[in-house]
Amino acid sequence: MIRLEERLREACREAVGTVRPEAIRGLDLEADRQAPGTERAVRPRRPGRVLTATAAAAAVAVIAVGAGVVVPRLSGRAPGHHPGRAPDHTVRPRHASSPAAGGLAALPTYTVLNNGSGLEVIVTATGRVAGRLGAPTGQAFVAVAGTASDRTFFVAADLNPQTSCQAFFYRFSLGADGQPSALTPLPAGHLPGLPTALAANATGSLVAYSVVGCANAGPDGSIGHISLLDLAAGRIARQWSYTGGEDYTTDLSMSADGRLLGYTNYLNDWQVGRVLPARAPSGPDQRYSAIVVRQPNITAFAQQSVTALSPSGRLIYAVTGTRALVLAAYDTASGQQVTMLHRWPAETQAGPLVADPAGRYVLVSVTGPGRRSISPYVKGRRCITLPVHGTLECLHFTVPPTLFLAINVATGAATTLPFRVSARVGWGAVAW
Amino acid sequence: MTPSIPQAAAGPQDPARAEAVGDLYRRHAVGLVRLALLLVGDQPSAEDVVQEAFLGVYRNWPTLNDHGRAGGYLRTAVVNGCRDVLRARKRAWLRPVRHDPPVWSAEAAAMASEDRRAVLAAMAGLPRRQREVLVLRYYAELADAEIASVLGVSRGTVVSTASRALGVLARRVKEEL
Numbered sequence: 001m002i003r004l005e006e007r008l009r010e011a012c013r014e015a016v017g018t019v020r021p022e023a024i025r026g027l028d029l030e031a032d033r034q035a036p037g038t039e040r041a042v043r044p045r046r047p048g049r050v051l052t053a054t055a056a057a058a059a060v061a062v063i064a065v066g067a068g069v070v071v072p073r074l075s076g077r078a079p080g081h082h083p084g085r086a087p088d089h090t091v092r093p094r095h096a097s098s099p100a101a102g103g104l105a106a107l108p109t110y111t112v113l114n115n116g117s118g119l120e121v122i123v124t125a126t127g128r129v130a131g132r133l134g135a136p137t138g139q140a141f142v143a144v145a146g147t148a149s150d151r152t153f154f155v156a157a158d159l160n161p162q163t164s165c166q167a168f169f170y171r172f173s174l175g176a177d178g179q180p181s182a183l184t185p186l187p188a189g190h191l192p193g194l195p196t197a198l199a200a201n202a203t204g205s206l207v208a209y210s211v212v213g214c215a216n217a218g219p220d221g222s223i224g225h226i227s228l229l230d231l232a233a234g235r236i237a238r239q240w241s242y243t244g245g246e247d248y249t250t251d252l253s254m255s256a257d258g259r260l261l262g263y264t265n266y267l268n269d270w271q272v273g274r275v276l277p278a279r280a281p282s283g284p285d286q287r288y289s290a291i292v293v294r295q296p297n298i299t300a301f302a303q304q305s306v307t308a309l310s311p312s313g314r315l316i317y318a319v320t321g322t323r324a325l326v327l328a329a330y331d332t333a334s335g336q337q338v339t340m341l342h343r344w345p346a347e348t349q350a351g352p353l354v355a356d357p358a359g360r361y362v363l364v365s366v367t368g369p370g371r372r373s374i375s376p377y378v379k380g381r382r383c384i385t386l387p388v389h390g391t392l393e394c395l396h397f398t399v400p401p402t403l404f405l406a407i408n409v410a411t412g413a414a415t416t417l418p419f420r421v422s423a424r425v426g427w428g429a430v431a432w
Numbered sequence: 433m434t435p436s437i438p439q440a441a442a443g444p445q446d447p448a449r450a451e452a453v454g455d456l457y458r459r460h461a462v463g464l465v466r467l468a469l470l471l472v473g474d475q476p477s478a479e480d481v482v483q484e485a486f487l488g489v490y491r492n493w494p495t496l497n498d499h500g501r502a503g504g505y506l507r508t509a510v511v512n513g514c515r516d517v518l519r520a521r522k523r524a525w526l527r528p529v530r531h532d533p534p535v536w537s538a539e540a541a542a543m544a545s546e547d548r549r550a551v552l553a554a555m556a557g558l559p560r561r562q563r564e565v566l567v568l569r570y571y572a573e574l575a576d577a578e579i580a581s582v583l584g585v586s587r588g589t590v591v592s593t594a595s596r597a598l599g600v601l602a603r604r605v606k607e608e609l
Contacts, residue, residue: 013571
């Protein structure tokens with residue numbers, strides 16, 4: 001029995017280890033002011049935790065259960081939602097309850113999305129565009145990365161059109177209403193090469209980026225590099241070079257403490273997910289990184305692997321697979337798969353993967369299979385022509401919109417977020 | 433990195449009271465959220481319960497006889513708040529969110545060893561009172577008399593409940609008594 005008691009103590013200690021002091025929201029005594037003198041008039045519960053048994057909600061829930069997803073309640077007043085009171089993001093940690101968040105109270109308040117022509121700041125719970133930010137004249141955004149604060153983001157850009165090979169790096173912040181500030185160039189924010197990926201630690205003091213060169217490989221065989229930029233010191237602290245056989249990465253991520261980098265590139269005929277300690281000396285990345293996930297890249301139709309480190313750096317989430325797409329978590333220390341979170345049909349394209357800084361969700365973009373259709377050819381109308389039984393037909397490809405899913409890393413439950421884009425999204429297109 | 437302590441966030445009408453409750457919050461919030469997590473299974477609900485417990489202390493501050501015992505009051509309020517949450521879930525036929533059991537809470541759950549998961553899963557299946565006793569005894573490390581005070585039962589009830597709970601748990605995790 002003594003052993004059982006000890007096992008109980010250990011199990012409890014381990015379970016509560018997920019509660020991080022810095023992630024607990026502050027005490028909101030303002031809630032008490034809403035109804036002074038009323039004992040239980042104000043219950044500062046996270047919205048979505050309270051049941052609203054309206055017929056409409058019931059219908060939504062029935063549909064949701066049938067579809068196998070949890071649909072957030074996106075509107076309506078919930079306890080903790082104080083109409084007429086401006087959202088006070090300054091007094092709450094990032095993952096505190098958001099009045100409009102419905103059942104997704106723990107999600108980051110804002111999602112930043114690169115739609116190709118600029119950045120959109122989207123209220124995660126509602127899909128409302130709170131702000132927009134265009135790239136500087138003559139540039140296009142390539143990748144965006146967030147920090148643990150929902151205020152600070154980093155973005156990489158290149159020239160548009162690419163008249164030369166230049167990479168630009170900026171920081172911007174969001175106001176209380178989600179409006180982005182102007183872009184601030186980072187200390188080492190203008191480099192030769194094309195940016196391919198970007199990541200930041202929780203505080204935003206460290207930024208990692210991947211740049212690939214436009215010319216031939218250097219004398220050491222490197223084609224590009226991952227660099228670690230120490231913003232406090234204003235210098236590049238580390239630089240790890242790619243070699244020709246491994247190609248460059250498009251999905252860089254960093255642990256919250258900045259000690260570990262995660263990314264995907266190639267090794268011979270394999271796509272591999274790697275982890276690289278940030279304290280490793282500069283040099284070839286292959287020398288200092290460890291392979292955690294691997295997938296054969298034997299056909300052109302193999303799904304591009306995508307990875308994202310968990311905030312703690314203990315796990316790396318990866319979407320892999322050829323016959324079916326699988327989102328799973330792997331132990332970065334052992335490479336063992338520790339849990340399988342979600343599965344999609346093989347025709348699905350899974351895009352950028354972003355871990356929620358609080359460690360509760362993984363954001364993944366998903367695009368269904370494209371559809372082909374044929375219509376009669378009309379002279380003068382541009383289309384891909386196809387001879388069918390001696391006559392010309394027009395061949396159309398339709399790419400379905402890209403959806404964004406929040407996958408609960410504890411349960412694997414997938415929630416479709418209330419925004420989408422009309423095409424596939426590129427690398428680093430979305431940030432939390 | 434030293435983790436930051438949760439701060440009292442807002443400035444209410446009575447600054448002195450707010451400061452006192454804020455200080456309590458800084459000292460006790462993390463432990464109480466962890467306690468609540470073990471009882472309700474997910475951190476958002478646990479934080480809600482703790483938040484409400486502190487609001488209760490704030491409202492009743494003038495009527496509390498011994499402010500030094502506010503910690504005990506809070507613990508009781510949290511346990512009661514957890515009961516409310518669990519009762520509400522039982523009644524719920526419409527669940528807007530899924531509640532995660534502590535065994536699978538966030539990413540650390542995936543890392544939990546099989547043994548811990550088995551123990552926690554077995555504990556989650558116990559009746560509420562038995563689970564409360566075990567959590568207060570083996571996580572909060574309270575003496576049986578203190579547990580009795582928190583739960584509003586006699587010390588003997590605590591001892592017998594704990595004994596039954598351990599027996600059931602031992603069978604479920606296949607440990608010999």
